[in-house]
Amino acid sequence: MTDLTAYLKQRVYPGRGIALGRSADGKKALVVYFIMGRSVNSRNRVFVQTQDGIRTQAHDPAKMSDPSLIIYHPVRIVGRDTVVTNGDQTDTVRDALLAGRSFAGALRTREFEPDGPNWTPRISGLVRPDGSYKLSILKSLDGDPACCCRYFYEYEKPQPGLGHIIHTYAADGEPLPSFTGEPAPVAMDAPDAGTLAERVWAALNEDNKVSLYVSAIGLATGERDTVIINKHTG
DSSP, rough: OEEEHHHTTTOOOOOOOEEEEOOTSEEEEEEEEEESSSSSSSEEEEEEEEEEEEEEEEGGGGSOOOOOOTSSOOOEEEEEEEEEEEHHHHHHHHHHHTTOOOHHHHHHOOOOOOOOTTTEEEEEEETTTOOOEEEEEEEETTEEEEEEEEEEEEEESSOTTTEEEEEEESSSSHHHHHHSSOOOEEEEOOOSHHHHHHHHHHSSTTEEHHHHHHHEEEEETOOOEEEEEESSOO
């Protein structure tokens, strides 16, 4: 098993990514979400903290050419559940949970992004109060938009210091190739959210990284230690 930072250093353009896991002492759930960009429109973003999570917004509104698919709430806190996704399906999952419906059921109403020829996958995660977590990816069938493939993964008893990462793209390319296979197991043994954020930010490709969110959630108390890093800070 590779360390999360080593995993990211090997990838120039993983796109947007979610890593969920458990702290080394077993006392905290870990949530990592990052965005990357190649175009001016994609890179012109920052994460802003909200009352129930975070949202993306334009760093320079004058440079925003198309807000669709890039302006959304990546993280929504629903009670003691944490929903994290790479698009507006965050709200789809949140609304389903509030109505007593399931994570998977909510995502069965959605599909990959309508941005052909990439057909970017929708990736989503849910962290429960006990530290168990779920991941999902909705993607085209080998680039064929006529078929949406839906994959769901559940981790009921995460091991301390370990986690899983899923991201939108397998590599850079034209068109961008979608992530394949199961979420990758990774070591996540940083002692706190700040250290983990520093390590992940340093591991992301300098040219393409845009913003990073890291949260460590106390399993006993629900207390959250959250760090946000934006490439655009002014």
